[in-house]
Amino acid sequence: MDTDEQLQLTPEHLAVRTLGELTFPSPLDGGLLERGESMHYVGEHDRVLVDGTLGVASRRGVPVEELPTFEPGGPRRKLYFDPKKTKVGIVTCGGLCPGLNNVIRGLVGELAEHYGVHSVLGFRDGYLGLTPWGPSLWS
Numbered sequence: 001m002d003t004d005e006q007l008q009l010t011p012e013h014l015a016v017r018t019l020g021e022l023t024f025p026s027p028l029d030g031g032l033l034e035r036g037e038s039m040h041y042v043g044e045h046d047r048v049l050v051d052g053t054l055g056v057a058s059r060r061g062v063p064v065e066e067l068p069t070f071e072p073g074g075p076r077r078k079l080y081f082d083p084k085k086t087k088v089g090i091v092t093c094g095g096l097c098p099g100l101n102n103v104i105r106g107l108v109g110e111l112a113e114h115y116g117v118h119s120v121l122g123f124r125d126g127y128l129g130l131t132p133w134g135p136s137l138w139s
Contacts, residue, residue, distance in 0.1 A: 093126030
């Protein structure tokens, strides 16, 4: 994406509309979440700017609250899904990535120990494993 294409993005293009209400209390409540706003806790109104430089952001000519943003990941007070009933899928793809196994191991451990998620799936053959014709093509 070049700068001109990036400048066409609006907050409406990046809005998450499908997850529903934040209704389930986080299993992390009482620990990390009690610290309030920090680099480790995601407030309900936190956003990550799309524009990586002040130059691109200022070229938009809009107030800061109208800049396009992403919803950040991280621990929150309320969740969209009940962790005990949630299945998590982890898909990776691409070339060599030293340390990726450690990241996946940490993610699975965090899901199980702190969130109570015990159903974690992996997908053979990256994104192809998400398709109906995926792994059976290579079996």
